[in-house]
Amino acid sequence: MTTALEAPTAAELQTIAAARLLRDASSVFIGVGRPSTAALLARMVHNPRLVLVYESGTIGAKPYHIPLSIGDGELAETADAVVSVPEMFNYWIGPGRIEVAFLGAAQVDPLGNLNSTVIGDYEHPRTRLPGAGGAPEIAAFCREVVVIAPHDRRTFVPRLDFRTTVGHGDGPGDRRRLGFTGRGPTAVVTDLGVLEPDADTCELRLTQIHPGVEVERVLEATGWELKIAPDLRRTPDPTAEELAALRELLSR
Amino acid sequence: MRGRWWPMAELTTLREAVAELVHDGDAVALEGFTHLIPFAAGHEVLRQGRRELELIRMTPDILYDQMLGMGAARRLVFSYGGNPGVGSLHRFRDAIEHGWPRAVEIEEHSHAGMANRYAAGAARLPFAVMRGYVGTDLAERTRVATIECPFTGERLVAVPALRPDVAIIHAQEADRCGNVQLWGIPGVQKEAVLSADRSLVTVERIVDQLVPRPGGVVIPGWVIDAVAEAPGGSQPSYSLGITTRDNDFYREWDRLSRDRERFTAWMHEHVLGVAVA
Numbered sequence: 153m154t155t156a157l158e159a160p161t162a163a164e165l166q167t168i169a170a171a172r173l174l175r176d177a178s179s180v181f182i183g184v185g186r187p188s189t190a191a192l193l194a195r196m197v198h199n200p201r202l203v204l205v206y207e208s209g210t211i212g213a214k215p216y217h218i219p220l221s222i223g224d225g226e227l228a229e230t231a232d233a234v235v236s237v238p239e240m241f242n243y244w245i246g247p248g249r250i251e252v253a254f255l256g257a258a259q260v261d262p263l264g265n266l267n268s269t270v271i272g273d274y275e276h277p278r279t280r281l282p283g284a285g286g287a288p289e290i291a292a293f294c295r296e297v298v299v300i301a302p303h304d305r306r307t308f309v310p311r312l313d314f315r316t317t318v319g320h321g322d323g324p325g326d327r328r329r330l331g332f333t334g335r336g337p338t339a340v341v342t343d344l345g346v347l348e349p350d351a352d353t354c355e356l357r358l359t360q361i362h363p364g365v366e367v368e369r370v371l372e373a374t375g376w377e378l379k380i381a382p383d384l385r386r387t388p389d390p391t392a393e394e395l396a397a398l399r400e401l402l403s404r
Numbered sequence: 405m406r407g408r409w410w411p412m413a414e415l416t417t418l419r420e421a422v423a424e425l426v427h428d429g430d431a432v433a434l435e436g437f438t439h440l441i442p443f444a445a446g447h448e449v450l451r452q453g454r455r456e457l458e459l460i461r462m463t464p465d466i467l468y469d470q471m472l473g474m475g476a477a478r479r480l481v482f483s484y485g486g487n488p489g490v491g492s493l494h495r496f497r498d499a500i501e502h503g504w505p506r507a508v509e510i511e512e513h514s515h516a517g518m519a520n521r522y523a524a525g526a527a528r529l530p531f532a533v534m535r536g537y538v539g540t541d542l543a544e545r546t547r548v549a550t551i552e553c554p555f556t557g558e559r560l561v562a563v564p565a566l567r568p569d570v571a572i573i574h575a576q577e578a579d580r581c582g583n584v585q586l587w588g589i590p591g592v593q594k595e596a597v598l599s600a601d602r603s604l605v606t607v608e609r610i611v612d613q614l615v616p617r618p619g620g621v622v623i624p625g626w627v628i629d630a631v632a633e634a635p636g637g638s639q640p641s642y643s644l645g646i647t648t649r650d651n652d653f654y655r656e657w658d659r660l661s662r663d664r665e666r667f668t669a670w671m672h673e674h675v676l677g678v679a680v681a
Contacts, residue, residue, distance in 0.1 A: 207515065208438050208589045220651040221488035223438020225644050228588040234619050236590045237437055237462065238523045241516035246535060269512075274545060280500040282486030282493075285463075286515040289536045318539040330539045331559070 157399075160390050162343035164398055165362040167193060168390045170254065170300055170341045171398075179203035180252045181245070181290055182222075187254035187300050189218050189401065196397045205250055207286045209235040217404050241286065245293050248333050253294035255287055257317070259309050260301055262355050262376050264319025264337035266291070267312040274314060287317040292332040303342035303373045310376040320354035344370045345387065347378075355379065362387045413582025413628035418606060418637075421630035422448045425602045430569040431458040433522075433600060434467060436641060437591025438488060438649075442574040443467050444637030445606050447675045449572075450474055460568055462518045462592065463488070466640065466657050469495040470675065473667050475505040481566075482510070483518045490654050494661040504664065513546055517563045522592045524565035525599025531562040571600035574638040575623075576646055578607045579614050582625030587617040588644030594621055597628060606634035608646045 160168070163186070170190035174180055175198045182191045182204060192215065195202045204213045208223035212232030219227055228234050235244070244250060257266035258281050268287060272278030291297050297319070301307050319337045321327055327336050337356075340347040346360035358370055359381040371378055390398075416424075426432060426449055434442050446467045449457075458479040461468055466487065471477055473495030485496045499508045513521070520532035533551070537543040538561065551562045573593045575586035584605050586593060597603045605623070610633050614622065625631070637643075640650035640657075661667045 209591070210589065219489070220654065221438050221649065223488070223589050223641075224649055224651075225439075225588065225642055228439070228644055234589060236519075236594070236621075237515060237592050238519040238595060241519055242534070245516070269542070274541075277501055280485075280497045282484050283482065283512050284514040284540075284542055285484035285486075288514045288540050288542065289516040289534075292536060315539070315541045321539050326539070331535060332539075 157392060157395050160395055162362070164395065165387065165390065166300070166341055166343040167398060168394050169346060169360070169362065169387055170298065171198060171394070173298055173339060173341070174199055174202055174252065177202060177252045179205055179250045180254060181205045181207070181250045181294055182254045183207065183256060187256060189398070190300070191254065192218060192401055193394070193398050196401065197394055205244070207240065209237060209240045211235065211244070218401060241289055245286070245289055248293050248295055250294045251296070253290045253297045255291060255297055255299055255317070257299060257301055258307065259312050260299060260307055260340060261309060261312050263321065263323060264299065264340065264349060264354070264356055265312055265315050265321065266299065266317040266319060267314045269314040269316045271313050284316050291317045291319065291336065292330070292334060294334050296335045296338045299337050299340040301340065301342055303344040303370065305373060305375040308374045308376070320349055323354050324352065344373060348381070350379070357381045358384060360385050360387050363389050413578070413605070413625040413631045415580065415582060415610065416630050416632055418444060418448050418632040418634050421604045421632045422452055425570050425604050425629055426452070426454055427569070428454055429456045431460060433460040433566070433568040433571045433596050435461060435571065435573050435592050435596040436638065437463060437589055439589040439591065439641060440574045440586060440593060440638050440643055441465060441467055441641035442572050442606055442637065443639060443641065444634040445572045445574070445604060446471060447678070450476060451676055460566060462515060464493060464496055466493070466654065469493040469657070469661060470671060472496055472499045472508060473505070473661070474671060477508055479509040479511070483513045483515045487654060487658060490658050494658070495667060498664070511546060512542070513563070514542065517548065518566070519592055519595070521563050521566040522595035522599050524563070525567045526595045529565055531564050533560050533562055535560060537561050566599050568596070568600040570602040570604065571596040572604045572606070573597060574606045574634070574643065576608050576643050577611050577614060578605065578625070578631045579611055582628055582631040583614060584623045584625070584628065584631065585614045585617065585620050587620040590621050594623055597623055602629050603627070604630045604632065606632050606637045608635055608637070608643050609633065
């Protein structure tokens with residue numbers, strides 16, 4: 153006998169959509185929160201060999217619980233290797249050894265650049281955010297970046313208050329000009345859908361909407377005139393396996 | 405001197421070590437990347453009323469939230485000022501947004517920048533070379549410069565060495581000669597000690613002999629000024645294998661620290677009013 157699962161929430165759809173992007177990845181660099189949950193879910197249902205790398209220096213961590221911090225003890229205890237911060241950035245991130253990076257941000261602009269420093273003026277900020285952390289170099293040198301953010305007009309802004317992290321910079325060719333070896337943001341996964349950069353302009357376009365979400369709602373929740381990809385698709389419904397695994401993970 | 409005298413870390417009390425090594429106005433790095441954060445030592449610095457400090461730390465975390473909120477710092481050098489997994493550091497924000505209880509000058513970097521700055525300091529080099537910062541607004545707001553590689557001509561970024569007056573870290577164990585061993589997430593513990601003019605290491609326990617651990621980092625006692633036993637001294641962070649991270653406290657801190665008066669009362673009751681050896 154199977155128990156009917158409750159319909160997925162927007163947060164669950166976002167996590168499941170992000171996890172699916174790791175189906176064929178060899179390694180993923182993750183921060184805390186939803187990115188971490190998505191990566192653990194990917195290891196459970198899509199890609200058991202996925203190597204999880206946390207900023208704290210834990211490479212190949214296999215946590216059973218979703219960690220609260222990037223340095224929880226379980227990460228070090230289950231890792232293949234635990235390295236210092238200089239080694240993490242100089243030997244692992246800089247040379248592009250890590251395939252995908254999951255990053256969050258307080259603001260995302262149309263070219264996938266990110267702000268995690270201040271809202272308002274730098275000298276007199278309305279809101280002081282935590283700051284760069286590892287994001288600038290992670291986004292520059294991991295082979296690709298997936299941004300995970302809540303979909304609202306506060307987050308998706310036409311112009312950043314501060315550019316902490318370069319996505320596609322000022323447009324096509326900018327990453328190369330800056331000497332970045334990674335491809336930059338290939339997807340932005342929100343609780344409403346997925347945005348991907350246009351191959352010619354690098355501008356983020358709506359390529360996927362989650363089940364139950366109307367396109368109108370996505371456009372309203374974006375602070376610029378969001379373009380829609382001609383081949384816009386509907387995110388496939390979560391499978392029973394994905395949903396059950398995610399809920400079990402969150403209940404641990 | 406050989407044969408008559410070996411320099412070695414002095415085994416002392418936390419109170420004596422802080423009194424001797426940390427002075428008003430010093431540039432102080434209390435390090436620990438999520439793990440092994442030297443809370444007990446930071447609290448002792450506050451109890452002894454040190455002022456006008458330049459506080460250096462990659463991840464300010466709760467400890468620097470407390471030190472900023474008590475007005476101990478004139479300047480903060482950092483790369484990520486958040487409560488990991490929880491949200492904002494409210495005292496850090498209040499200091500920067502409203503200058504409460506005093507205005508704090510800030511210098512911020514990326515993690516890669518800070519880590520390389522410590523490594524350059526440890527090597528007594530004037531700067532470190534790296535790729536990064538370019539294309540960001542951070543580059544104009546902080547101390548970095550571009551240099552050209554003398555071999556390939558590539559444009560690279562230079563970050564200035566960090567040379568704190570004093571570094572303070574926590575570790576699991578020391579032996580009676582003051583040799584220190586830590587394991588688990590090593591952060592920039594070793595780099596912080598080696599970059600500083602003076603250093604203090606607090607440890608969970610003093611042992612007769614250090615037993616090598618997988619991934620263990622050993623810092624010889626002769627590069628450390630003082631070692632003080634401080635069991636539980638990294639709580640609410642943790643010392644792998646001995647204590648566990650108090651994640652509930654990290655969540656609770658969000659509530660305790662929002663309000664200025666509640667924060668101050670909490671600090672007086674739980675930090676300033678506590679007597680230690």
